[in-house]
Amino acid sequence: MNNLSAPPSLAPLFTDILAAAARIAPHAHTTPVLRSRAIDALAGCELHFKCENLQRGGAFKFRGACNAVFSLAEDEVARGIVTQSSGNHGGAIALAASLRGGRATVVAPHNTPKIKLAAIRAYGAEIVACEPDQASRDAMTAQVLAQTGGVLVHPFNDPRVIAGQGTATLELLGSAPDLDAVIAPVSGGGLLSGTAIAAHGLNPAIEVFGAEPEGARDAHDSLRAGQRITGRKADTICDGLRAELGTLTFPILSEHLRDILLVDDAQVVAAMRLIWERMKLVVEPSGAVPLAAVLAHRERFAGRRVGLVVSGGNVDLDLVADLFASKPV
Amino acid sequence: MNNLSAPPSLAPLFTDILAAAARIAPHAHTTPVLRSRAIDALAGCELHFKCENLQRGGAFKFRGACNAVFSLAEDEVARGIVTQSSGNHGGAIALAASLRGGRATVVAPHNTPKIKLAAIRAYGAEIVACEPDQASRDAMTAQVLAQTGGVLVHPFNDPRVIAGQGTATLELLGSAPDLDAVIAPVSGGGLLSGTAIAAHGLNPAIEVFGAEPEGARDAHDSLRAGQRITGRKADTICDGLRAELGTLTFPILSEHLRDILLVDDAQVVAAMRLIWERMKLVVEPSGAVPLAAVLAHRERFAGRRVGLVVSGGNVDLDLVADLFASKPV
Numbered sequence: 290m291n292n293l294s295a296p297p298s299l300a301p302l303f304t305d306i307l308a309a310a311a312r313i314a315p316h317a318h319t320t321p322v323l324r325s326r327a328i329d330a331l332a333g334c335e336l337h338f339k340c341e342n343l344q345r346g347g348a349f350k351f352r353g354a355c356n357a358v359f360s361l362a363e364d365e366v367a368r369g370i371v372t373q374s375s376g377n378h379g380g381a382i383a384l385a386a387s388l389r390g391g392r393a394t395v396v397a398p399h400n401t402p403k404i405k406l407a408a409i410r411a412y413g414a415e416i417v418a419c420e421p422d423q424a425s426r427d428a429m430t431a432q433v434l435a436q437t438g439g440v441l442v443h444p445f446n447d448p449r450v451i452a453g454q455g456t457a458t459l460e461l462l463g464s465a466p467d468l469d470a471v472i473a474p475v476s477g478g479g480l481l482s483g484t485a486i487a488a489h490g491l492n493p494a495i496e497v498f499g500a501e502p503e504g505a506r507d508a509h510d511s512l513r514a515g516q517r518i519t520g521r522k523a524d525t526i527c528d529g530l531r532a533e534l535g536t537l538t539f540p541i542l543s544e545h546l547r548d549i550l551l552v553d554d555a556q557v558v559a560a561m562r563l564i565w566e567r568m569k570l571v572v573e574p575s576g577a578v579p580l581a582a583v584l585a586h587r588e589r590f591a592g593r594r595v596g597l598v599v600s601g602g603n604v605d606l607d608l609v610a611d612l613f614a615s616k617p618v
Numbered sequence: 619m620n621n622l623s624a625p626p627s628l629a630p631l632f633t634d635i636l637a638a639a640a641r642i643a644p645h646a647h648t649t650p651v652l653r654s655r656a657i658d659a660l661a662g663c664e665l666h667f668k669c670e671n672l673q674r675g676g677a678f679k680f681r682g683a684c685n686a687v688f689s690l691a692e693d694e695v696a697r698g699i700v701t702q703s704s705g706n707h708g709g710a711i712a713l714a715a716s717l718r719g720g721r722a723t724v725v726a727p728h729n730t731p732k733i734k735l736a737a738i739r740a741y742g743a744e745i746v747a748c749e750p751d752q753a754s755r756d757a758m759t760a761q762v763l764a765q766t767g768g769v770l771v772h773p774f775n776d777p778r779v780i781a782g783q784g785t786a787t788l789e790l791l792g793s794a795p796d797l798d799a800v801i802a803p804v805s806g807g808g809l810l811s812g813t814a815i816a817a818h819g820l821n822p823a824i825e826v827f828g829a830e831p832e833g834a835r836d837a838h839d840s841l842r843a844g845q846r847i848t849g850r851k852a853d854t855i856c857d858g859l860r861a862e863l864g865t866l867t868f869p870i871l872s873e874h875l876r877d878i879l880l881v882d883d884a885q886v887v888a889a890m891r892l893i894w895e896r897m898k899l900v901v902e903p904s905g906a907v908p909l910a911a912v913l914a915h916r917e918r919f920a921g922r923r924v925g926l927v928v929s930g931g932n933v934d935l936d937l938v939a940d941l942f943a944s945k946p947v
Contacts, residue, residue: 321650323672326674342898343652343897343898345655347898562935565900565935566900566935568672569671569672569676569899569900569901569931570898570899570900571894571895571898571899571900572898602898606891606894606895606938606939606942607939607942609935609938609939610935610936610938610939610940611939613935613936
């Protein structure tokens with residue numbers, strides 16, 4: 290369905306991120322920026338962790354969802370909000386819709402983890418199951434939109450969502466204004482696009498990096514190729530980073546990024562364990578990817594001040610020990 | 619050894635806690651006070667979590683150790699600092715001594731977890747092994763003191779340590795001034811004594827509660843009996859809460875406490891899992907005891923504003939899944 294992947298409008302401006310910050314302030318947490326002397330010593334640089342695992346819903350996703358939902362006109366809310374998501378965005382839309390007093394429908398693959406479906410239902414949204422491939426998701430989403438007359442809030446290819454995600458970096462640079470670089474994980478590119486626009490709006494000299502698993506390196510390869518590479522099958526433990534860049538996020542990242550840094554899954558697990566053990570924070574694999582990138586590319590950051598967006602902490606505790614056991618640090 | 623259990627001086631005053639806050643400010647973290655709407659809904663009250671798991675060394679213990687070590691005269695530091703500890707206090711003293719440029723010796727039972735011994739050594743302290751009972755600890759500590767001429771900093775029966783631990787509650791009430799009650803875990807009683815003196819110094823109307831595992835209920839029973847009950851064998855997963863009240867802490871708690879609330883280990887594991895899952899924080903069993911107490915004694919706190927001291931986050935990740943698996947929520 291072309292209408293789902295086409296950009297609904299132009300890239301958001303820095304002023305859109307400022308407006309988003311004001312819009313979501315009554316609803317979203319200002320998350321802490323934490324530090325660790327022990328990890329600084331290991332990394333050889335000064336790290337500032339923006340803890341979006343402590344955001345409502347356990348991930349940055351609530352920022353973008355909240356900004357999009359509260360940007361809608363009353364009559365749009367009344368039509369119902371529709372999205373597609375196998376993860377944190379679905380729960381975030383469900384929560385934002387309930388705060389706005391609206392109704393949401395989430396199109397989710399039938400193999401979505403039960404814990405995530407439970408979160409979506411707990412916020413009062415309806416779930417419509419589809420097959421776990423992009424074509425089925427798009428087809429089912431189009432069908433729901435046609436049947437309900439609802440409005441779509443795409444997980445990342447939406448300027449309101451991107452602007453909302455950028456508010457995390459406004460806060461990060463408010464706490465640590467002298468950063469030399471900022472690193473965020475990249476999947477569809479919504480978080481990283483917002484991060485880049487926010488950082489460069491405050492300071493054009495900051496270097497913005499993406500961090501991406503080797504097994505889902507479409508963003509890395511797309512930026513080098515100068516065009517979006519799509520249709521690959523992702524193979525990584527980072528369940529939040531398996532999407533492909535969108536038509537809206539690709540040009541934003543092409544304009545702003547210094548580079549995308551690749552890490553393998555063993556490096557992600559090691560970084561995740563470091564954050565759990567040394568910082569006492571529960572982070573999901575995707576959330577540890579920026580630290581993994583710093584540790585894997587130490588020479589690029591030696592002695593510098595680096596901000597890391599810890600994207601989320603939604604992980605099944607029953608699976609964690611197996612993960613740590615299978616990939617010892 | 620009487621000299622190890624006798625009070626080295628009177629209970630600290632509220633002004634000693636204010637002085638401690640200024641003394642440790644260059645070294646200790648001001649830890650965040652975090653909230654969770656989901657846990658509030660489960661508990662039926664408004665909870666404010668003071669996150670000492672995010673303190674240096676992963677526990678509140680650094681506050682008391684830092685205040686004691688930086689209270690010493692230069693010639694005392696030169697003699698060397700001696701303590702006895704099977705846990706977080708040993709690491710905290712080692713860290714504080716290294717920051718002061720001094721030398722520390724930690725008397726530790728030979729069955730102390732390797733991870734805690736490694737932390738003590740990493741901060742440059744010497745470890746002297748003893749048998750895992752209080753008589754052996756006291757005898758070996760006295761021997762080390764006699765041989766080295768060092769100065770003792772007891773883990774809890776020391777007014778400088780108690781004053782340091784109280785600084786966490788100064789910060790908690792600075793963030794949340796309208797609390798009706800504060801709950802901290804109780805073991806030797808240093809943290810809870812400091813908590814009580816700080817809370818009542820700021821607001822005499824605040825109710826201060828201890829929270830204690832059923833399997834180590836000496837503080838609960840001592841306060842009811844009107845005298846210290848000693849010599850029992852503790853049986854609880856809360857490895858930080860197995861000590862007995864000291865001669866200095868018992869009268870402080872007798873004066874200040876509203877009550878001590880008991881919880882069983884299954885309730886502790888359930889509360890711990892809630893904090894990990896809903897708040898994305900790594901807490902050790904001892905650190906989850908105050909939340910377990912709220913959930914087990916819901917009627918006492920219904921609709922009230924309650925501060926909880928999350929005491930620490932030092933837990934072996936390899937053991938966690940087993941813990942959660944054996945005690946499902």
